[in-house]
Amino acid sequence: xxxxxxxxxxxxxxxxxxxxxxxxxxxxxxxxxxxxxxxxxxxxxxxxxxxxxxxxxxxxxxxxxxxxxxxxxxxxxxxxxxxxxxxxxxxxxxxxxxxxxxxxxxxxxxxxxxxxxxxxxxxxxxxxxxxxxxxxxxxxxxxxxxxxxxxxxxxxxxxxxxxxxxxxxxxxxxxxxxxxxxxxxxxxxxxxxxxxxxxxxxxxxxxxxxxxxxxxxxxxxxxxxxxxxxxxxxxxxxxxxxxxxxxxxxxxxxxxxxxxxxxxxxxxxxxxxxxxxxxxxxxxxxxxxxxxxxxxxxxxxxxxxxxxxxxxxxxxxxxxxxxxxxxxxxxxxxxxxxxxxxxxxxxxxxxxxxxxxxxxxxxxxxxxxxxxxxxxxxxxxxxxxx
Amino acid sequence: xxxxxxxxxxxxxxxxxxxxxxxxxxxxxxxxxxxxxxxxxxxxxxxxxxxxxxxxxxxxxxxxxxxxxxxxxxxxxxxxxxxxxxxxxxxxxxxxxxxxxxxxxxxxxxxxxxxxxxxxxxxxxxxxxxxxxxxxxxxxxxxxxxxxxxxxxxxxxxxxxxxxxxxxxxxxxxxxxxxxxxxxxxxxxxxxxxxxxxxxxxxxxxxxxxxxxxxxxxxxxxxxxxxxxxxxxxxxxxxxxxxxxxxxxxxxxxxxxxxxxxxxxxxxxxxxxxxxxxxxxxxxxxxxxxxxxxxxxxxxxxxxxxxxxxxxxxxxxxxxxxxxxxxxxxxxxxxxxxxxxxxxxxxxxxxx
Amino acid sequence: xxxxxxxxxxxxxxxxxxxxxxxxxxxxxxxxxxxxxxxxxxxxxxxxxxxxxxxxxxxxxxxxxxxxxxxxxxxxxxxxxxxxxxxxxxxxxxxxxxxxxxxxxxxxxxxxxxxxxxxxxxxxxxxxxxxxxxxx
Numbered sequence: 001x002x003x004x005x006x007x008x009x010x011x012x013x014x015x016x017x018x019x020x021x022x023x024x025x026x027x028x029x030x031x032x033x034x035x036x037x038x039x040x041x042x043x044x045x046x047x048x049x050x051x052x053x054x055x056x057x058x059x060x061x062x063x064x065x066x067x068x069x070x071x072x073x074x075x076x077x078x079x080x081x082x083x084x085x086x087x088x089x090x091x092x093x094x095x096x097x098x099x100x101x102x103x104x105x106x107x108x109x110x111x112x113x114x115x116x117x118x119x120x121x122x123x124x125x126x127x128x129x130x131x132x133x134x135x136x137x138x139x140x141x142x143x144x145x146x147x148x149x150x151x152x153x154x155x156x157x158x159x160x161x162x163x164x165x166x167x168x169x170x171x172x173x174x175x176x177x178x179x180x181x182x183x184x185x186x187x188x189x190x191x192x193x194x195x196x197x198x199x200x201x202x203x204x205x206x207x208x209x210x211x212x213x214x215x216x217x218x219x220x221x222x223x224x225x226x227x228x229x230x231x232x233x234x235x236x237x238x239x240x241x242x243x244x245x246x247x248x249x250x251x252x253x254x255x256x257x258x259x260x261x262x263x264x265x266x267x268x269x270x271x272x273x274x275x276x277x278x279x280x281x282x283x284x285x286x287x288x289x290x291x292x293x294x295x296x297x298x299x300x301x302x303x304x305x306x307x308x309x310x311x312x313x314x315x316x317x318x319x320x321x322x323x324x325x326x327x328x329x330x331x332x333x334x335x336x337x338x339x340x341x342x343x344x345x346x347x348x349x350x351x352x353x354x355x356x357x358x359x360x361x362x363x364x365x366x367x368x369x370x371x372x373x374x375x376x377x378x379x380x381x382x383x384x385x386x
Numbered sequence: 387x388x389x390x391x392x393x394x395x396x397x398x399x400x401x402x403x404x405x406x407x408x409x410x411x412x413x414x415x416x417x418x419x420x421x422x423x424x425x426x427x428x429x430x431x432x433x434x435x436x437x438x439x440x441x442x443x444x445x446x447x448x449x450x451x452x453x454x455x456x457x458x459x460x461x462x463x464x465x466x467x468x469x470x471x472x473x474x475x476x477x478x479x480x481x482x483x484x485x486x487x488x489x490x491x492x493x494x495x496x497x498x499x500x501x502x503x504x505x506x507x508x509x510x511x512x513x514x515x516x517x518x519x520x521x522x523x524x525x526x527x528x529x530x531x532x533x534x535x536x537x538x539x540x541x542x543x544x545x546x547x548x549x550x551x552x553x554x555x556x557x558x559x560x561x562x563x564x565x566x567x568x569x570x571x572x573x574x575x576x577x578x579x580x581x582x583x584x585x586x587x588x589x590x591x592x593x594x595x596x597x598x599x600x601x602x603x604x605x606x607x608x609x610x611x612x613x614x615x616x617x618x619x620x621x622x623x624x625x626x627x628x629x630x631x632x633x634x635x636x637x638x639x640x641x642x643x644x645x646x647x648x649x650x651x652x653x654x655x656x657x658x659x660x661x662x663x664x665x666x667x668x669x670x671x672x673x674x675x676x677x678x679x680x681x682x683x684x685x686x687x688x689x690x691x692x693x694x695x696x697x698x699x700x701x702x703x704x705x706x707x708x709x710x711x712x713x714x715x716x717x718x719x720x721x722x723x724x725x726x727x728x729x730x731x732x733x734x735x736x737x738x
Numbered sequence: 739x740x741x742x743x744x745x746x747x748x749x750x751x752x753x754x755x756x757x758x759x760x761x762x763x764x765x766x767x768x769x770x771x772x773x774x775x776x777x778x779x780x781x782x783x784x785x786x787x788x789x790x791x792x793x794x795x796x797x798x799x800x801x802x803x804x805x806x807x808x809x810x811x812x813x814x815x816x817x818x819x820x821x822x823x824x825x826x827x828x829x830x831x832x833x834x835x836x837x838x839x840x841x842x843x844x845x846x847x848x849x850x851x852x853x854x855x856x857x858x859x860x861x862x863x864x865x866x867x868x869x870x871x872x873x874x
Contacts, residue, residue: 483752
């Protein structure tokens with residue numbers, strides 16, 4: 001089969017863009033991706049967005065974005081799958097070009113979370129939960145992560161202080177990312193002083209919701225001219241798996257089963273093993289997710305993922321670098337756009353364009369987005385196109 | 387002489403249940419805010435509902451306890467009647483929510499009763515009639531309140547939260563059989579609350595002699611006369627308890643001893659639970675009563691009236707008592723709060 | 739105003755009416771009509787007992803607007819003695835510190851005011867430390 005390749009990426013800085021609208025953010029990212037692709041124009045546009053209907057009173061974001069980037073007479077739709085929306089938009093674009101229904105497709109994620117402030121934002125964030133059986137009982141995504149964190153510490157005798165390692169690493173890596181929301185390293189002592197959000201989870205255990213847009217243009221390799229402006233990156237495989245939406249419906253809440261099965265199937269599609277993965281862009285919406293993901297993916301034994309934060313193996317020069325451009329914690333979490341930031345950052349690493357954060361000889365990236373506590377795990381494996 | 391109200395078919399209490407919230411506001415804490423701690427205190431402390439409690443939630447728990455003791459399926463209840471002066475909705479029955487929560491819907495009567503502090507006994511008397519007529523076998527009567535007093539007012543020291551529930555059924559299934567009942571009602575404006583006003587008005591010293599003492603005393607005397615009994619014929623007695631002093635004084639006036647009213651005198655540590663007041667005394671008394679004991683209850687509701695009723699405890703009390711928490715179990719469960727917490731919880735802070 | 743969404747769920751909310759799978763016997767809460775254990779249709783109504791154990795708990799300090807007036811409050815995952823796990827608030831804690839493994843029992847309480855003071859009062863299950871009883 002023809003390779004499906006990423007021809008261009010584009011994204012805005014992540015942060016609080018008070019003066020910029022949803023459509024302007026999206027346009028900025030889309031035009032950059034199209035420009036990187038030598039002016040390729042997509043026939044299909046899939047726009048990932050999580051919160052515009054509640055935060056910006058805007059649904060039908062797919063059509064809005066396609067319209068404002070000057071694309072008419074194309075297929076356009078919104079893709080929503082919680083925190084995995086961005087990755088699922090890429091999946092839709094991939095399927096469109098792989099099936100031959102389109103030659104070129106645009107996956108774009110956009111979030112404008114600063115259109116509201118205060119407790120209304122917490123209410124909006126809670127729409128990703130089970131409305132009748134979780135949110136109606138006062139649960140929030142942060143509280144849900146706190147439940148996992150408390151149980152994890154209880155069950156495995158993990159050190160509470162050890163969780164500092166993940167945000168500290170994220171912040172250190174974000175220093176080298178010009179698009180990151182927080183480009184400053186933090187000390188462990190800063191972490192330990194942070195405001196409690198939902199015990200035992202503090203402000204630094206939670207990635208900040210932010211504004212941003214990221215775009216990824218994909219095409220079948222055979223339709224492209226021989227010379228392209230940017231090195232091509234190949235989508236070697238996808239693996240997507242769901243679990244129960246509500247955390248309480250799981251037999252074992254500390255097992256991110258969807259992570260395991262989506263990584264296994266992505267590796268199978270890409271015909272590679274975990275040992276052959278050079279780095280892992282994972283979904284650190286909350287620090288507790290990091291050990292749970294590492295364990296379920298197979299990088300650490302059950303109950304020991306937290307130790308990987310202690311021994312340097314997750315650093316840029318470690319054996320499995322993660323969050324190479326700051327992750328959700330320090331680059332910021334622009335909701336529906338997040339998955340496409342993760343992909344764009346992996347593409348930069350594989351192209352050798354990651355600047356100060358470049359991982360030497362990065363040949364294979366594992367990229368994974370989650371909706372909630374792995375209610376959906378969407379994983380892809382990227383490689384430089386041969 | 388008024389004739390006793392007594393049904394053709396003997397009836398009684400098949401199951402009973404109490405509920406008192408966990409939180410307590412000491413009277414001295416209220417006095418600290420309003421009188422620099424000076425002056426006498428009408429009780430030690432009062433029960434304050436948690437942020438998530440109201441007359442409906444109190445009724446539900448008291449009724450679940452009554453069902454547990456009765457050992458009957460909620461679907462057998464043919465009436466769910468909730469007496470209160472603090473129904474959470476001005477319009478929309480508390481009783482339908484309570485009935486639904488118990489599993490008594492849909493083939494049941496449901497209604498809310500209001501008569502200041504005697505709405506609960508009013509519902510009980512109606513239930514005696516419903517069962518006594520043979521129309522139905524089981525009816526649930528509840529008295530519950532989350533009473534409010536104006537900040538700084540004398541009532542603030544005592545206005546408390548709690549409730550009691552009774553499943554009225556055939557005498558042969560009862561743990562206490564009804565001996566009879568009698569009511570005494572006049573238009574006496576000792577206490578009222580106009581529509582849309584948050585706090586009640588009261589007649590201060592007028593609430594004593596012409597109201598409380600006149601009505602309870604008259605109802606009790608008429609009841610004793612109609613039943614040809616004397617205070618010595620009763621093991622226990624309970625009189626509406628708006629403060630610690632009134633029920634003790636009326637008991638003495640009528641010839642009852644301190645020992646007779648002791649088990650039911652819960653007001654010093656619970657406060658005045660309004661529609662729950664006299665009947666919470668009844669549940670506390672049933673918790674310690676023995677087969678053959680006779681119990682007299684006289685409620686009082688401002689406006690004004692009293693329902694007198696008496697029961698004789700049966701052998702069934704022994705096996706049913708432990709099937710649900712005792713009134714004292716709730717009273718023992720106690721967390722003290724300060725006035726500021728009370729002010730927040732009771733909605734006295736303007737938030738929007 | 740969202741009325742029907744709450745009204746529809748009243749039996750589950752007020753008194754833990756769930757389901758039992760007629761094929762494998764698993765108790766289901768929330769009701770979901772398809773048994774997650776054996777995959778068969780499971781629509782037999784069953785009211786759960788309402789006692790359980792705290793699996794994990796947290797104090798929510800940044801409440802959504804619907805819950806702002808109650809903040810801070812404790813939310814927990816409860817392993818019901820009947821089998822299922824559910825999410826619910828812990829209430830009546832007073833000065834009691836909750837802990838993993840704490841025994842709790844279901845009570846029906848106010849979950850929140852819908853909309854505002856003019857709206858519906860939403861009632862539903864919460865759990866509290868098992869009441870200590872002198873006689874049991």
